[in-house]
Amino acid sequence: MTEVRTRFAPSPTGFMHLGGVRTALYAYLFAKKNGGKFILRIEDTDQERFVEGATEVIYDTLKGCGMDWDEGPDVGGDYGPYVQSERKHMYLPYAQELVEKGAAYYCFCTKEELDERRAAAEAKGEVFKYDKHCLNLSKEEIQEKLDAGTPYVIRLNCPTEGESAYDDEVFGHISFPNSDLDDMVLIKQDGMPTYNFANVIDDHLMGITHVLRGMEYLSSTPKYNLLYKAFGWEIPKYVHLTTVMRDAQHKLSKRDGDAYYSDFIEKGYLKEALINYLALVGWNPGDDREFFTMDELIDAFDVKRLNTSPGIFDVTKLTWMNAQYIAKMDFDAYLEMATPWFDKVLAGKGMDYKRLAELMQSRTEVFNRIPDMIRFLAEMPEFSDELYFHKKMKCDAQVAKENLQLVLPVMEGIEKWNEQNIHDIVMAAIQESGKKNGAVLWPLRIAISGQANTPGGAFEIAYLLGKDETIRRMKDSLAKLG
Numbered sequence: 317m318t319e320v321r322t323r324f325a326p327s328p329t330g331f332m333h334l335g336g337v338r339t340a341l342y343a344y345l346f347a348k349k350n351g352g353k354f355i356l357r358i359e360d361t362d363q364e365r366f367v368e369g370a371t372e373v374i375y376d377t378l379k380g381c382g383m384d385w386d387e388g389p390d391v392g393g394d395y396g397p398y399v400q401s402e403r404k405h406m407y408l409p410y411a412q413e414l415v416e417k418g419a420a421y422y423c424f425c426t427k428e429e430l431d432e433r434r435a436a437a438e439a440k441g442e443v444f445k446y447d448k449h450c451l452n453l454s455k456e457e458i459q460e461k462l463d464a465g466t467p468y469v470i471r472l473n474c475p476t477e478g479e480s481a482y483d484d485e486v487f488g489h490i491s492f493p494n495s496d497l498d499d500m501v502l503i504k505q506d507g508m509p510t511y512n513f514a515n516v517i518d519d520h521l522m523g524i525t526h527v528l529r530g531m532e533y534l535s536s537t538p539k540y541n542l543l544y545k546a547f548g549w550e551i552p553k554y555v556h557l558t559t560v561m562r563d564a565q566h567k568l569s570k571r572d573g574d575a576y577y578s579d580f581i582e583k584g585y586l587k588e589a590l591i592n593y594l595a596l597v598g599w600n601p602g603d604d605r606e607f608f609t610m611d612e613l614i615d616a617f618d619v620k621r622l623n624t625s626p627g628i629f630d631v632t633k634l635t636w637m638n639a640q641y642i643a644k645m646d647f648d649a650y651l652e653m654a655t656p657w658f659d660k661v662l663a664g665k666g667m668d669y670k671r672l673a674e675l676m677q678s679r680t681e682v683f684n685r686i687p688d689m690i691r692f693l694a695e696m697p698e699f700s701d702e703l704y705f706h707k708k709m710k711c712d713a714q715v716a717k718e719n720l721q722l723v724l725p726v727m728e729g730i731e732k733w734n735e736q737n738i739h740d741i742v743m744a745a746i747q748e749s750g751k752k753n754g755a756v757l758w759p760l761r762i763a764i765s766g767q768a769n770t771p772g773g774a775f776e777i778a779y780l781l782g783k784d785e786t787i788r789r790m791k792d793s794l795a796k797l798g
Contacts, residue, residue: 320352328370331576335560343528344383345617356388395522407509419546423450470503480538485555528555584683589641598627639681657686675771697766709754716759717797735779763793
């Protein structure tokens with residue numbers, strides 16, 4: 317049985333799009349599920365779009381997600397080099413072989429001539445397609461131009477009649493009229509291969525058995541297959557993947573900050589949660605499970621369960637899943653990740669981060685939301701007296717004033733300021749007064765935090781703030797109550 321070999325072949329043009337990460341993930345899962353190899357190939361033939369450092373971004377992203385490749389630029393393998401620009405000497409001979417077979421031809425048309433024909437087609441309301449003008453040149457004319465050094469490209473000679481069909485593992489049998497096929501360029505004027513041509517050559521030479529890629533390549537695949545057939549090579553199996561969308565009408569976009577993997581990591585989403593959720597955007601395991609480790613994804617993955625409709629990337633659902641992952645984190649790992657976010661508002665205040673982390677872990681959905689959740693600890697926010705009102709606690713501004721006046725001297729008298737001590741002394745005073753716990757603790761929490769929802773109650777907040785700051789806030793709040 318032939319070994320399954322998949323590949324992820326990104327272009328180093330910047331940050332990694334979520335759609336690209338999902339493609340890599342599915343290719344990785346498929347290879348591992350079938351005991352095969354996952355290959356990383358860097359496709360950098362378009363030097364104009366090359367971004368310095370982007371290759372390292374690809375490495376870091378895949379490794380961070382747990383997708384280690386079996387062959388690639390940095391780990392080697394039997395089919396290298398794994399960077400297209402280092403393979404550029406390989407492509408022209410293959411294109412020339414196609415010319416000799418009549419499956420491709422030299423094209424000497426200038427950019428100006430092509431622009432003129434394109435404009436003429438548009439004026440007629442037609443879609444421009446190369447008219448095979450140079451296919452009619454004689455061998456002598458071609459040689460004369462080559463000898464003269466006339467710039468050229470090499471084009472694929474596509475059939476103009478009949479249909480081209482293939483079977484896709486997701487979309488089934490697909491057929492395209494050959495009259496729609498354009499004679500795509502294989503070798504550019506600078507001698508470099510086009511993305512499409514290099515893709516086919518490299519996939520064959522690297523023994524790729526299954527090509528997983530975006531559905532935008534559905535219509536290009538017949539041209540790829542023409543190349544395979546012209547060479548007499550075995551055609552790989554195709555698995556085209558639907559687009560990752562923000563909603564039914566909109567794609568993910570850079571402008572909205574939801575297109576790139578790094579956007580979410582920087583916001584404080586966990587990579588494990590992101591990969592888990594991304595796997596489910598366009599694929600379902602066939603049961604009600606939602607949480608998967610990478611090994612569990614490998615075990616469950618089946619291309620037959622890939623969807624044919626766009627995958628909706630629901631940030632609300634991702635956020636919910638992320639919160640579940642955070643809640644289950646090892647505490648020390650949570651503290652380490654939360655500390656830089658604590659520092660954004662509490663640096664230098666000497667606050668007990670360990671205790672704060674204990675209060676925050678179950679409340680954290682995304683790490684970048686932490687600063688706003690704890691900002692009240694750094695600076696007392698402005699608030700209205702209406703905040704003291706609580707129907708269940710039978711509290712309003714007047715009750716709050718009375719109960720704060722009761723508890724203030726109690727708090728001032730606490731010598732050892734720790735959470736247990738604060739609790740025991742205040743609770744004893746409340747019991748002695750005959751008041752309801754909530755009627756005292758609710759206004760106390762409001763008076764020292766300025767907000768209704770806080771991580772922890774009055775005692776935890778008082779401990780974190782320290783005695784001096786707690787008393788200061790209580791006096792300020794009482795003064796505002798008149």
